[in-house]
Amino acid sequence: xKNRLRVLRAERNWSQADLxxxxxxxxxxxxxxxxxKYDPSLPLAFKIARVFDLPIEQIFxxxxxxxxxxx
Amino acid sequence: xxxxxxxxxxxxxxxxxxxxWVGVALYLVAMAIGVLMSWRLHLPQWGxxxxxxxxxxxxxxxxxxxxxxxxxxxxxxxxxxHEALLITAAVVGFGSFAYSMFEVTxxxxxxxxxxxxxxxxMILIWRVAFLFVxxxxx
Numbered sequence: 001x002k003n004r005l006r007v008l009r010a011e012r013n014w015s016q017a018d019l020x021x022x023x024x025x026x027x028x029x030x031x032x033x034x035x036x037k038y039d040p041s042l043p044l045a046f047k048i049a050r051v052f053d054l055p056i057e058q059i060f061x062x063x064x065x066x067x068x069x070x071x
Numbered sequence: 072x073x074x075x076x077x078x079x080x081x082x083x084x085x086x087x088x089x090x091x092w093v094g095v096a097l098y099l100v101a102m103a104i105g106v107l108m109s110w111r112l113h114l115p116q117w118g119x120x121x122x123x124x125x126x127x128x129x130x131x132x133x134x135x136x137x138x139x140x141x142x143x144x145x146x147x148x149x150x151x152x153h154e155a156l157l158i159t160a161a162v163v164g165f166g167s168f169a170y171s172m173f174e175v176t177x178x179x180x181x182x183x184x185x186x187x188x189x190x191x192x193m194i195l196i197w198r199v200a201f202l203f204v205x206x207x208x209x
Contacts, residue, residue: 025145032208038147
């Protein structure tokens with residue numbers, strides 16, 4: 001699963017630690033989500049969407065869908 | 072083990088460490104008293120079992136501390152701990168079973184009091200397994 005977390009965070013000038021505090025998770029979890037090493041659960045994904053005030057599909061996208069669209 | 076990958080809340084981490092070390096200390100004291108009394112007083116079998124049972128309460132308190140620590144972690148940290156614990160259970164379970172088979176068949180010499188080593192080996196493997204799991208998520 002791809003996500004725009006790093007871009008959205010940079011737009012708001014938030015550090016990983018800032019975002020981690022807002023999401024009530026560790027900084028390592030934010031880093032792992034940003035680098036695609038860990039896919040968040042649905043509740044955490046919704047929480048991320050709420051923090052950025054965006055619909056969930058504008059933050060996360062299915063990689064196979066992205067590839068299909070590119071082809 | 073990276074401190075940041077332990078409970079993100081340092082109060083939880085300190086509480087866990089305190090509960091576990093107090094539990095370990097009480098467990099060892101209870102076990103030592105039980106063993107010494109069994110030897111010195113030549114207790115019958117039921118007495119020795121009763122003495123040994125005194126350690127169960129401390130073992131349960133350590134289990135409670137571990138479960139509370141797991142519930143204080145965020146979802147990724149919890150997943151990493153679960154994976155590390157699964158690896159530990161598999162390695163210790165299959166390892167001790169294989170060693171016992173070797174002992175029975177005479178491939179390795181019989182080690183006296185081999186069960187004493189299970190817990191320290193388990194803790195060691197848990198630490199190593201956790202470091203291995205952490206690398207996958209970094």
